[in-house]
Amino acid sequence: MKITGIELRRIAMPLRAPFRTSFGTEHDRDVLLVRVVTTHGDGWGECAAMTAPRYNHEYVDAAQDLLRRHLIPALPATVDAHAAGRALEQFKGHKMAKAALETAILDAQLRATGESFASYLGADRASVPCGVSVGIADSLPELLDTVDDFVQQGYVRIKLKIEPGWDVEPVRAVRERFGDQLLLQVDANAAYTLADARHLARLDAFDLLLIEQPLADDDLVQHAQLARRLTTPICLDESIESAAHAAAAITLGACQIINIKPGRVGGYLEARRIHDLCRAHGVPVWCGGMLETGLGRAANIALAALPGFTLPGDTSASNRYYATDITPPFELTDGHLEVPTAPGIGTDPVPDVLAEVTTTTEWIAL
Numbered sequence: 001m002k003i004t005g006i007e008l009r010r011i012a013m014p015l016r017a018p019f020r021t022s023f024g025t026e027h028d029r030d031v032l033l034v035r036v037v038t039t040h041g042d043g044w045g046e047c048a049a050m051t052a053p054r055y056n057h058e059y060v061d062a063a064q065d066l067l068r069r070h071l072i073p074a075l076p077a078t079v080d081a082h083a084a085g086r087a088l089e090q091f092k093g094h095k096m097a098k099a100a101l102e103t104a105i106l107d108a109q110l111r112a113t114g115e116s117f118a119s120y121l122g123a124d125r126a127s128v129p130c131g132v133s134v135g136i137a138d139s140l141p142e143l144l145d146t147v148d149d150f151v152q153q154g155y156v157r158i159k160l161k162i163e164p165g166w167d168v169e170p171v172r173a174v175r176e177r178f179g180d181q182l183l184l185q186v187d188a189n190a191a192y193t194l195a196d197a198r199h200l201a202r203l204d205a206f207d208l209l210l211i212e213q214p215l216a217d218d219d220l221v222q223h224a225q226l227a228r229r230l231t232t233p234i235c236l237d238e239s240i241e242s243a244a245h246a247a248a249a250i251t252l253g254a255c256q257i258i259n260i261k262p263g264r265v266g267g268y269l270e271a272r273r274i275h276d277l278c279r280a281h282g283v284p285v286w287c288g289g290m291l292e293t294g295l296g297r298a299a300n301i302a303l304a305a306l307p308g309f310t311l312p313g314d315t316s317a318s319n320r321y322y323a324t325d326i327t328p329p330f331e332l333t334d335g336h337l338e339v340p341t342a343p344g345i346g347t348d349p350v351p352d353v354l355a356e357v358t359t360t361t362e363w364i365a366l
């Protein structure tokens with residue numbers, strides 16, 4: 001497949017409501033989309049990087065700059081997703097920028113061969129159960145109303161963002177209101193230290209599925225020490241940027257579950273490698289989210305349909321974050337989303353909506 005040019009497009013996506021985590025509050029997403037134009041058709045990739053480097057070290061302006069200056073010029077004239085991945089290995093880090101480019105190339109490649117992401121990646125399900133991520137609220141009543149709304153919509157799992165000062169009480173309130181049957185987990189986004197171990201152990205009383213990324217992203221050893229002091233399984237997110245990281249975390253006992261985000265790990269090929277490794281070790285995985293539009297969401301749903309994804313992911317419906325998605329919306333049915341079956345990622349931007357939200361476009365001829 002020969003690439004004739006690549007479009008770097010920025011879109012402004014206002015969130016339906018502010019989304020607060022331990023590292024800040026998101027009000028809108030400034031999203032970088034990569035469109036690869038090839039001799040066999042187009043492909044789309046969505047960059048997960050946020051406006052500021054708060055989730056991890058990446059941010060969207062840096063991703064676009066890196067794509068323009070280094071990643072796109074490094075692509076071989078004739079390319080497929082594997083060749084692109086190999087070509088980009090010469091550059092350190094910046095997994096989200098690399099993932100967006102590799103995904104766009106994989107999308108173009110699969111649209112040309114007529115194969116869906118789900119089929120190519122090895123999905124074994126036609127729909128996936130969906131969890132939802134609930135931000136830090138201003139009060140317990142507000143939190144309970146939000147959770148109630150999502151439970152009524154049919155979400156099969158609730159994830160609560162936590163931080164010091166907002167952890168045990170919100171979890172206790174949700175458990176008391178919604179009972180012990182509700183699948184419930186928490187996400188700290190690295191807000192705690194090992195000194196908080198005794199406090200975090202108080203969460204063991206609430207039968208949580210997992211506690212996600214309690215400690216710093218670069219500290220597997222302390223996560224392993226914390227794991228020995230909790231009964232709640234530890235799930236890692238920010239700490240796992242590759243299959244090698246996943247192998248080290250499992251070997252050290254730093255986690256019992258892994259949240260796989262294709263952007264964070266450099267793309268869907270590495271995401272599948274992590275899935276395969278975890279499956280071989282009996283480590284459950286689930287698909288995390290970065291507030292993706294329908295383009296990234298479509299590819300994530302396909303990934304979430306692989307056999308080792310045994311826990312509901314953050315693959316929520318489009319309307320969880322956006323009043324109008326740039327693709328036909330993904331809508332929950334009985335707590336599940338249908339896995340796209342059309343070639344490639346299986347969906348396309350709606351031209352008028354995309355034009356409406358576009359802030360800049362940049363064309364790079366190859």
Ligand SMILES: O=C(O)CCC(=O)N[C@@H](C(=O)O)c1ccccc1
Nearest residue numbers: 021055133288289290291292314316
């Ligand atoms: O549903 C989604 O797409 C978001 C799920 C979610 O909570 N993402 C978190 C996270 O740390 O995993 C997040 C990432 C980046 C920015 C905000 C929130």
